[in-house]
Amino acid sequence: MRALNLDQLRTLVAIADLGTFAAAAQALHLAAPTVSLHISELESRLGAALLLRSKRVVALTAAGAALLPRARQLLLDADEAVRQIGLHAKGLTGRVRLVASTGPLVHLLPPVLEQMAAEHPEVEIELRILGTHHARERLLAGTADVALVSLPLEESAELQVARWRSDPVMALLPPQWKAPRRITPAWLADKPLILNEPGSQIYRQTMAWFGAAGLHPRARIELNYTEAMKSLVATGYGAAVLPLDGDAEPHQLALHERIQLRPLDPPLHRELAIAHRRSKALAPSVRQLLAVLAEHRQKR
Known part of the structure; x- marks a missing residue:
């Protein structure tokens, strides 16, 4: 048996939801013969009748009713795959390696992480507990993206440091x-x-x-x-x-x-600052975290 066709499954779901071939054709922006062809090819591929046709209404057969929830899930999975790839193509997803010491991690970062989860759920925050010295080393080595550090920590040609609180x-x-x-x-x-x-x-x-x-x-x-x-x-x-x-x-x-x-x-x-490597091409996920951290910057 050949692989299932997502367009044909989408047509079946539309007919089941809307009740007629004509309504499905209008919703999917397809010609009426194309809708009929999708269903006949799908039934031929599966070797089972999926719809009971009448002049006024269309009903699912037992086979059609068994296929419908699986068809919905397949379409959801396909749409999610397209969405995720689109986000990757735009650089709107990824992982950010965030370093902080115990105190800020426990008492200051939870609202930041909560906002990131709500506004940028595709971004994974990888947390490490390290002091300022080791955080600086990680940033310079490229094994951390953003760090909450205690001042004094001077800016350099490689590191950008901005006061946080x-x-x-x-x-x-x-x-x-x-x-x-x-x-x-x-x-x-x-x-x-x-x-x-x-x-x-x-x-x-x-x-x-x-x-x-x-x-x-x-x-x-x-x-x-x-x-x-x-x-x-x-x-x-x-x-x-x-x-x-x-x-x-x-x-x-x-x-x-x-x-x-x-x-x-x-x-x-104790002066805290946000540190990250200088780059004109910071990953969008890093820029998103930096923007959220900036919103939580202490007001003077």
Whole structure:
């Protein structure tokens, strides 16, 4: 048996939906003899009568009724295949490799990803959790397309960097500590500290904050998982210094309500930026993600 013809299946579906050959011919912009030919050829190909014909109405036979849902699915699949290829031809689909650290990924990217899924469902976002240094390396190596990075990160002939938002860095203190309203380097330096790993930007910022006061404390533990750091603070293991991600109120930074939050004195901010390789021919999917990220840029 020869392969099924999609035009003939489309004609059968139109007749089943509209009830007559004439209505199907009008809807499909076909001549009446062509509609009749489609059905007769389809019936010949399948070796079964598909329609019961009368002067006023056309009805499906048992074979026609069995074929109809499969014909609809085949036509839907064919239309979707054409749509997908059309999107590829226009560069409107693809994969974007996005890199971010844990904090932004958990607290800042969900609305971005939600908007991308709603507006550009054909674009696949591949996420990687990496710090700024490794994100820069990935961008330069061509193994990442877009990165959320902590400043400072200078622009170069290869990388374009645009400020995205600025978030205050706070001191997270165990519930039993008696603490001043604002936390200075001198007060915090002799306390047990839970800090990010040395390779991270927030670690460098924190140590520079202490260093400006002539201090260089050692951490009790260093790790890069924010929620684990909060849990250790809540148990009384030590104090942490972390950015307040997003536009939430300060109390929402704490995993546990018992954690005390205090502003730093002098204040410290974590600056986030969007980085990507310079190119006049960025993939449309990358441009779409950059546009959505720009919509979520913090207003000054």
